[in-house]
Amino acid sequence: MRNTLKLVFLLGLIGFGYSQASWAIEGFEDDEGCLLCHKYPKMGRITEDGTLRQYYIIPHIFSKTVHRNVPCTDCHSYIKQLPHKKVKEGVKCDSECHSIKNPATGKNFSHKPIYAKYIKSTHGRKKVAQGNDRDKPYCVTCHTNPIYNPKEDEPPKRIVDRCVVCHEDGKFVANWYRHTSRRIREVKRSSEEIVALCSSCHGDRRLVERHMRAAKIEGRELGRKYPYAVESYKESFHGKITHYGNKKAPNCLDCHADYENYYMSVHYIRPSRDPISPVSAERKVKTCKRCHTYADKNYAALDPHPTSNKDDNPFRHYAEVVYGWVGDVVLFLLVGMAVFETIGRRRDGVIWKIRKGSSWWRPSRRGRDRKI
C-alpha cells in the first residue's frame, strides 16, 4: 500500500505541468495544490476495518458543488503543510472559513448558528462520537454533495443579460443566480426522500433495539412510539398516501419540525415529551391544524403512529386477534359446507355440468330427481 501511494505521488509530480492546464479548463482554481495528488482516480485505500476510502476529487464535479468556492484547507484545516502528514481528525462542520466572509455580517462564514441548534437536538453529537452516540446523524450523514446539490440550472440568458448591464461579469451573475434561485424556488427534499432518510435509522431494527436496551440500563425515557416509528407511519393513512405520491400528506418533518423557521427547525428535532416539540401534548393540536383546519383536541388524539402491537395498543391487538379468528372460522364453515354439499351430490350421482343455469343434472341414484 505504502508503495502504491508513493507511486501515486510520483505520478502526481510528473503530471504537474499537464494538469495545471487541464483543471484551468474546468474553471476550478486549485490554489493550494491539493489536486496535484488528489485528482488521480482510484487514489484511496482500504482501512484496517475493511472500508474503502476514496481520496480522489474530480475537479469538474467539485466545481459544481455548493462548497465550490471554499478552499480545501478551510475545511481540512488540520493540513498546515505539503506534503501533509497522515490525517487523524476529520472535518468538523462548525469550523470557520478563513477565506469566505458572510456578506451580511462581514465576519468569517461558518455554520455555527445551525450547529448550535443541532447540538442541542435529540440527534446532537460530536464529530468523533462514542458509544451509542455513533448512531446519531452528523451533518455529513444527511448532507452529501451529490444528494444535496441537484444539477443547478444555467441562468436564463434573459436574466444574465439584465444583470451584466451593471455587474459586467457573467460568471459573477451565474454564481449568484445559482445561489439564490434554488432557495427562492424552495428546492428541497421530496417527502419520499425524507421518509427514506429518517427510516434509514429509525427503521433499522437492530439500531432501535440497541437504543431501547441502552435507555433501559441508563434509566432514560424514550418515546412510546420509538420502537415502531417507521412501520407505524407506513401503516398510517398519511404514510400510505405519501407512498402513492400524494404531496399534501405530512412526511416525518411536517410533524416533527416547525414550519416557522423550517430550515433551522429541521436541525432541532426534540422528543415529543419536550413541550417545544411540535408533536408534544401541548402543541399537537396546532400541528394537526396546519392541514386539518377543523382539528380539535379529540382529532389530535388520533394516533399518527398506529400499530397493532400488544404493548403499544392492546385494544387494537386483541380486536385484530378476535376478528382474525372470526374471519378464519367463517371461511372454514363456508368452504366446509361447499365440500359437504359436493360430496353429498356426488353420492347422488350428480356431476359438474352447467345447463339451464344449474350444474346439478342427472338422475339421482336415490330417486331424488330435480324437478323443473
Ligand code: HEC
Ligand atoms: C504530495 C501529494 C499530496 C498533496 C499535494 C496533498 N495530499 Fe492529501 N493525501 C495524499 C496521500 C498520499 C494521502 C493518503 C495518506 C494515507 O492514507 O496515509 C492523502 C490523504 C488525504 C486525506 C484523507 C486522509 C484520511 O485518511 O482520511 C485528506 C482529507 C487529504 N489528503 C486532504 C488534502 C488536502 C486538503 C490537500 C491540499 C491542501 C492535500 N491533501 C494535498 C497526498 C497528497
Ligand code: HEC
Ligand atoms: C466544505 C468543506 C470541505 C471542502 C471545501 C473540502 N472538503 Fe474534503 N472532506 C470534507 C468532509 C466533511 C470529508 C469527509 C471526511 C470527514 O468527515 O473528515 C472530506 C473528505 C475528504 C477526503 C478523504 C475522503 C475520506 O474518505 O476520508 C479527501 C482526500 C478530501 N476531502 C480532499 C479534499 C480536497 C482536495 C478539497 C479541495 C478541492 C476538499 N477536500 C474540499 C469537507 C470538505
Ligand code: HEC
Ligand atoms: C437528520 C438530518 C440532518 C442533519 C443531521 C443535518 N441536517 Fe441540515 N438539513 C436537513 C434537512 C432535511 C434540510 C432542509 C432542506 C432539505 O429538505 O433538503 C436541511 C437544510 C440545511 C441547510 C440549508 C440549505 C439550503 O440550501 O437552504 C444547511 C445550511 C444545513 N442543513 C446545514 C447543516 C449543518 C451544518 C449540519 C450539522 C450541524 C446539519 N445541516 C445537520 C437535514 C439534516
Ligand code: HEC
Ligand atoms: C442597476 C445596476 C444593477 C443591476 C441591474 C444589478 N445589480 Fe447587483 N448590485 C448593484 C450595485 C450598485 C450593488 C452594490 C450596492 C448594493 O449593495 O446595493 C450590487 C450588489 C449585488 C450583490 C451583492 C454583492 C456583495 O458581495 O455584497 C449581488 C449578489 C448582486 N448585486 C447580484 C445581482 C444579480 C444576480 C443581478 C441580476 C438579477 C443584479 N445584481 C443586477 C447594481 C446592480
Ligand code: HEC
Ligand atoms: C443516522 C441515524 C438517524 C437518522 C438519519 C435520524 N435519526 Fe432520529 N434518532 C437517531 C438516534 C440514534 C436517536 C437517539 C435515541 C436515543 O436517545 O437513544 C434518535 C432520536 C430521535 C427522536 C427522539 C426519540 C426519543 O424518544 O427520545 C426523534 C423524534 C427522531 N429521532 C426523529 C427523527 C426524524 C424525524 C428523522 C428524519 C429527519 C431522524 N430522526 C433521522 C438516529 C437517527
Ligand code: HEC
Ligand atoms: C402526523 C404527524 C406525524 C408524522 C407524519 C410522523 N410523526 Fe412521529 N410522532 C408524532 C407524534 C404525535 C408522536 C408522539 C406519539 C406519542 O407518544 O403518543 C410521534 C412520535 C415519534 C417518535 C418517538 C419519539 C417521540 O418523540 O415521542 C419517533 C422516533 C418518531 N415519531 C419518528 C417519526 C418518523 C421517522 C416519521 C416519518 C417516517 C414520523 N415520526 C412521522 C407525529 C408524527
Ligand code: HEC
Ligand atoms: C402536512 C399536512 C398534514 C398534517 C400536518 C397532518 N395531516 Fe392528517 N392528513 C393530511 C392529508 C392530506 C390527509 C388526506 C385526507 C384529507 O385530505 O383529509 C390526511 C388524513 C388524515 C386522517 C385520515 C382521515 C381524515 O380525516 O381524512 C387522519 C385520521 C389524520 N390525517 C390525522 C392527523 C393528525 C392526528 C394530525 C396531527 C398529529 C395530522 N393528521 C396532521 C395532511 C396532514
